Amino acid sequence: MLKLSETIYNALRKHGEETYPHECCGVLLGRSHEGVNEVVDAVRAGNTRTDSAHNRYHIAPQELVRIQRQGRERGLDIVGFYHSHPDHPAQWSKTDFAEAHWLGCSYVITAVEKGAAKQTNSFLLTGTTEEDKSFEDEAIQVEELVAERC
Amino acid sequence: MKIFIPTPLRVYVNKQDAVQVDARTVGEALNALTEQHPDLKKHLYSDEGKLRAFVNVYLNDEDVRYLPEKEATTVKEEDSLSIIPSIAGGCGPQERTRL
Numbered sequence: 001m002l003k004l005s006e007t008i009y010n011a012l013r014k015h016g017e018e019t020y021p022h023e024c025c026g027v028l029l030g031r032s033h034e035g036v037n038e039v040v041d042a043v044r045a046g047n048t049r050t051d052s053a054h055n056r057y058h059i060a061p062q063e064l065v066r067i068q069r070q071g072r073e074r075g076l077d078i079v080g081f082y083h084s085h086p087d088h089p090a091q092w093s094k095t096d097f098a099e100a101h102w103l104g105c106s107y108v109i110t111a112v113e114k115g116a117a118k119q120t121n122s123f124l125l126t127g128t129t130e131e132d133k134s135f136e137d138e139a140i141q142v143e144e145l146v147a148e149r150c
Numbered sequence: 151m152k153i154f155i156p157t158p159l160r161v162y163v164n165k166q167d168a169v170q171v172d173a174r175t176v177g178e179a180l181n182a183l184t185e186q187h188p189d190l191k192k193h194l195y196s197d198e199g200k201l202r203a204f205v206n207v208y209l210n211d212e213d214v215r216y217l218p219e220k221e222a223t224t225v226k227e228e229d230s231l232s233i234i235p236s237i238a239g240g241c242g243p244q245e246r247t248r249l
Binding site: 023025027032049052054055056057058059061062064065066068069072077078079081083085086088092093094095096097098099100101102103104105107129130 | 234
């Protein structure tokens with residue numbers, strides 16, 4: 001299960017709207033325990049695939065090193081990634097699968113249709129090696145903000 | 151020096167986020183790491199013994215692949231290595247892996 005606040009959930013969906021018609025991407029920092037990837041922060045990353053940004057994303061490894069370091073300083077690990085599919089379903093593609101290497105991490109995809117975020121899905125990359133990895137549908141638990149009552 | 155381990159590979163290093171090794175070069179550091187933790191080797195290297203294409207190794211903030219001496223680059227105790235699998239994808243059709 002992927003657990004995140006409504007604020008983070010909305011932020012990663014908004015990121016996809018802002019970069020439309022290009023794919024957005026980012027890193028989910030948090031903690032993993034007992035089958036739950038709990039997100040504490042979503043860090044926006046640049047999409048280096050400027051040659052094909054409408055249907056590709058790639059995060060520069062140097063940026064990942066920096067984000068991992070910043071997370072470590074806050075006691076957080078990389079627990080997942082997110083990206084958008086402009087005018088395409090929120091379903092992992094063959095490209096997403098072929099280029100997924102972070103076993104145990106959540107891969108969150110938001111479909112953005114004509115600039116508006118629609119479905120958001122999460123897929124857990126399971127397995128023990130590159131050879132037996134697979135994506136599994138993963139439930140998303142969004143913790144709603146508690147509004148102050150007068 | 152310290153080698154930082156990404157979350158998917160920590161299971162092979164007793165769940166540590168970093169491993170301390172004694173080494174004079176990047177190559178020696180990686181060898182020391184896989185000698186200490188042999189189960190890690192197949193996740194980092196292909197059957198031909200080459201670093202897998204999606205595994206990036208950074209010496210501080212520099213990609214080891216682009217250093218003039220690559221894995222023969224000398225290291226200091228205060229340096230750190232980061233192992234960082236690549237992250238990419240997208241809704242378009244599959245293409246050759248980019249490094």
